[in-house]
Each structure stands twice: as C-alpha cells, then as structure tokens.
Amino acid sequence: MTLKQVLDQARQIFTTNRIEDASLEGEILLRHALKIDRAGLYSELDRELGADQKDVFWNLVQRRVSGEPTAYITGRREFYGLDFYIDHRVLIPRPETELLVEKALELAQTRTMVAVADIGTGCGAIAISLARHLPRLKIYASDVSADALEVARINCQKHGVVDRIQLRHGDMLEPLPEPIDLIMANLPYVTGEEISRAALADFEPLIALNGGADGLDKIKRLCEQATDKLSHNGGMLLEIGLGQSRPVVSLIYRHFPSASVEVIPDLQGIERVVSLCLTPN
Ligand SMILES: C[S@@+](CC[C@H](N)C(=O)[O-])C[C@H]1O[C@@H](n2cnc3c(N)ncnc32)[C@H](O)[C@@H]1O
Incomplete structure (x- = not known):
C-alpha cells in the first residue's frame, strides 16, 4: 500500500467512527509514525509503506478510534x-x-x-x-x-x-x-x-x-x-x-x-x- 492509499483508508475509518477532521487526523498520525514533516509526507505519497511502519501506523489509528486524543498519541500540542510536550x-x-x-x-x-x-x-x-x-x-x-x-x-x-x-x-x-x-x-x-x-x-x-x-x-x-x-x-x-x-x-x-x-x-x-x-x- 502507498502512503496515499493508507491515508485514504485512515480517513474512511475516522469518518465512519465520527472523528472530526478525518483527513488531518490521518495525516498527523502518519507523519508521527514515519517521523517526517508535512512537506516530506506530500513528496512521498506514492512510496510503499514498509510492513513495520504499517503496524505502527494502524496501532496509532486504533488508539485514536478508541477515543484517545491525538495530542496524547503524538505527545505534542x-x-x-x-x-508543547504533552502526556x-x-x-x-x-x-x-x-x-x-x-x-x-x-x-x-x-x-x-x-x-x-x-x-x-x-x-x-x-x-x-x-x-x-x-x-x-x-x-x-x-x-x-x-x-x-x-x-x-x-x-x-x-x-x-x-x-x-x-x-x-x-x-x-x-x-x-x-x-x-x-x-x-x-x-x-x-x-x-x-x-x-x-x-x-x-x-x-x-x-x-x-x-x-x-x-x-x-x-x-x-x-x-x-x-x-x-x-x-x-x-x-x-x-x-x-x-x-x-x-x-x-x-x-x-x-x-x-x-x-x-x-x-x-x-x-x-x-x-x-x-x-x-x-x-
Ligand atoms: C484545566 S487544567 C489547566 C491546565 C493548564 N493551565 C491549561 O490551561 O492547559 C487545571 C490544572 O489545575 C490544577 N489544579 C487543580 N486543583 C488545584 C489546586 N488546588 N491548586 C493548584 N492547581 C490545581 C490541575 O492539576 C491542572 O493541572
């Protein structure tokens, strides 16, 4: 799966679970999983996501779907x-x-x-x-x-x-x-x-x-x-x-x-x- 496909899937999951700003949430969590900035993410949308990175990302998505706020998942706000560092x-x-x-x-x-x-x-x-x-x-x-x-x-x-x-x-x-x-x-x-x-x-x-x-x-x-x-x-x-x-x-x-x-x-x-x-x- 490419980064773009992963983002699309995350957006659908967040929308189904009534999480606001579904696209942005997916983007923030993927950037956090890959430790890259916004420009980096958008320049690599066609890249394939490695198996380990995929596991890390879906785990973050799961935490968000279970209600954990994004700031606690990423540790910043x-x-x-x-x-600010947040926990x-x-x-x-x-x-x-x-x-x-x-x-x-x-x-x-x-x-x-x-x-x-x-x-x-x-x-x-x-x-x-x-x-x-x-x-x-x-x-x-x-x-x-x-x-x-x-x-x-x-x-x-x-x-x-x-x-x-x-x-x-x-x-x-x-x-x-x-x-x-x-x-x-x-x-x-x-x-x-x-x-x-x-x-x-x-x-x-x-x-x-x-x-x-x-x-x-x-x-x-x-x-x-x-x-x-x-x-x-x-x-x-x-x-x-x-x-x-x-x-x-x-x-x-x-x-x-x-x-x-x-x-x-x-x-x-x-x-x-x-x-x-x-x-x-
Ligand atoms: C609503 S939070 C606000 C945190 C931060 N000022 C902000 O605006 O994001 C309230 C804070 O008050 C602290 N607090 C609660 N009772 C307190 C008390 N009796 N004396 C001092 N701080 C207290 C809590 O530990 C918590 O950190």
Missing part, C-alpha cells in the same frame, strides 16, 4: 504558536485558553507588573507563552499535581525559560512567597456530573477537570486566597465554562467589592474569561 499527566491545552494569554499581554501594555502567576499550570502553556513574550516579568507557575509540574518543567526546558519561571508545588496561591500583580488561572471548572456523562476523564486527569458539584469549587477557593495575595493594584484573569459568568462575577464582587470586572467572549461567542482589576487603568 501547539498553543499560542509554541509546540497523560496533564490536560491538553485548548485553543480558547489562548484568550487568557492575549488578555494578559494587553494588560501588560497599560499596567505595571512585576510578578505574575499561572495557577494550575498543567503543562505550563500559559506561563511559558507569557514568558516568551514578556522577558522581564517574574513568573510563578503553581500546580497541586507534582506530576503536572514535571511536564511543565520539561516544557520550560524545551522553550528555554527555566530561569524565568518558578515552578511551585501546592494549593493555588499558597506556595507563592510575595504579592502578585496578575493572577491567571484556568482551573478545573467542569461539574462532576458532566465529567461522568461525557466520560471526560477517560484520558485526561480528573484533577485537571473536576470543579465539584457546580464546577466552581476551585475558582471559589482561588478568590478567597487572592484577597491576601493580590497586590493592591493587581488584576486577575480567570477562564470559566459555559454559563458560569454570573456566579463568578458575583463571587468576585463579594471578595473585591470595588474591582472593575469584565467578561470576555471567546471566538465562538462563549463567555470565557472573567477579568478583574483592582484599580482602573
């Missing part, structure tokens, strides 16, 4: 233009989370920031993207999962920011030694019921998803802790799930009555980020 110890970073980075970069243009923190850093995507764009910031990245911090460490090395990001193990803001000017957090916000209904934790770590009965357990705790740790003119950017903006905004006003608060939609129009600033620009 792009976020904010950077390539089962961390959540796969989502495109909508790039909004947190965009907003943080906007805020950095108008406000003085010395120390910022990415709480629940997972693979380190938010902290590392920020470090690559704002080389003078002091950045903390915390996670309660020591396993996740190992993955973040690998990514800090990969992107040359080991000296720029202080990884801290612990609960939310507790391990941070100083007041923080900007807290960014994509904490778990899925409800326990949603997780079991959609079998969401079959591949991704439960600790990265579970926000408790109403999805807001972690965000509530972060807001409580932030009253002590946010600097007097600081800000906070929180990623939220569908329908969570009202409870999160009231929660913020309860803890920070004079804050200015904004709710920012993602590209699909879903309210995705709540931004809080303690003093106006």
Whole structure:
C-alpha cells in the first residue's frame, strides 16, 4: 500500500467512527509514525509503506478510534504558536485558553507588573507563552499535581525559560512567597456530573477537570486566597465554562467589592474569561 492509499483508508475509518477532521487526523498520525514533516509526507505519497511502519501506523489509528486524543498519541500540542510536550499527566491545552494569554499581554501594555502567576499550570502553556513574550516579568507557575509540574518543567526546558519561571508545588496561591500583580488561572471548572456523562476523564486527569458539584469549587477557593495575595493594584484573569459568568462575577464582587470586572467572549461567542482589576487603568 502507498502512503496515499493508507491515508485514504485512515480517513474512511475516522469518518465512519465520527472523528472530526478525518483527513488531518490521518495525516498527523502518519507523519508521527514515519517521523517526517508535512512537506516530506506530500513528496512521498506514492512510496510503499514498509510492513513495520504499517503496524505502527494502524496501532496509532486504533488508539485514536478508541477515543484517545491525538495530542496524547503524538505527545505534542501547539498553543499560542509554541509546540508543547504533552502526556497523560496533564490536560491538553485548548485553543480558547489562548484568550487568557492575549488578555494578559494587553494588560501588560497599560499596567505595571512585576510578578505574575499561572495557577494550575498543567503543562505550563500559559506561563511559558507569557514568558516568551514578556522577558522581564517574574513568573510563578503553581500546580497541586507534582506530576503536572514535571511536564511543565520539561516544557520550560524545551522553550528555554527555566530561569524565568518558578515552578511551585501546592494549593493555588499558597506556595507563592510575595504579592502578585496578575493572577491567571484556568482551573478545573467542569461539574462532576458532566465529567461522568461525557466520560471526560477517560484520558485526561480528573484533577485537571473536576470543579465539584457546580464546577466552581476551585475558582471559589482561588478568590478567597487572592484577597491576601493580590497586590493592591493587581488584576486577575480567570477562564470559566459555559454559563458560569454570573456566579463568578458575583463571587468576585463579594471578595473585591470595588474591582472593575469584565467578561470576555471567546471566538465562538462563549463567555470565557472573567477579568478583574483592582484599580482602573
Ligand atoms: C484545566 S487544567 C489547566 C491546565 C493548564 N493551565 C491549561 O490551561 O492547559 C487545571 C490544572 O489545575 C490544577 N489544579 C487543580 N486543583 C488545584 C489546586 N488546588 N491548586 C493548584 N492547581 C490545581 C490541575 O492539576 C491542572 O493541572
């Protein structure tokens, strides 16, 4: 079988199994199996696939059909233009989370920031993207999962920011030694019921998803802790799930009555980020 025929067959299998972007998925997995880039693949479409390579590829296709996300199979995911190492110890970073980075970069243009923190850093995507764009910031990245911090460490090395990001193990803001000017957090916000209904934790770590009965357990705790740790003119950017903006905004006003608060939609129009600033620009 040629590479082209193998790709066609994989596309049919993915389509039958209702896997989105069937052609692209096949291409990514074949490139991963053959360890070649896109240009290499397309210049060799008429080449015959060796027996060993065929076995490797069909095994990857089988894993994908059984529901394993492509990022875990290939061990990588792009976020904010950077390539991150990913494995089962961390959540796969989502495109909508790039909004947190965009907003943080906007805020950095108008406000003085010395120390910022990415709480629940997972693979380190938010902290590392920020470090690559704002080389003078002091950045903390915390996670309660020591396993996740190992993955973040690998990514800090990969992107040359080991000296720029202080990884801290612990609960939310507790391990941070100083007041923080900007807290960014994509904490778990899925409800326990949603997780079991959609079998969401079959591949991704439960600790990265579970926000408790109403999805807001972690965000509530972060807001409580932030009253002590946010600097007097600081800000906070929180990623939220569908329908969570009202409870999160009231929660913020309860803890920070004079804050200015904004709710920012993602590209699909879903309210995705709540931004809080303690003093106006
Ligand atoms: C939704 S994932 C987000 C990962 C990454 N920031 C991203 O956007 O891809 C949430 C992360 O929060 C971490 N986490 C859960 N509870 C925490 C806590 N109490 N303190 C710090 N991190 C926590 C999880 O281990 C997980 O890595």
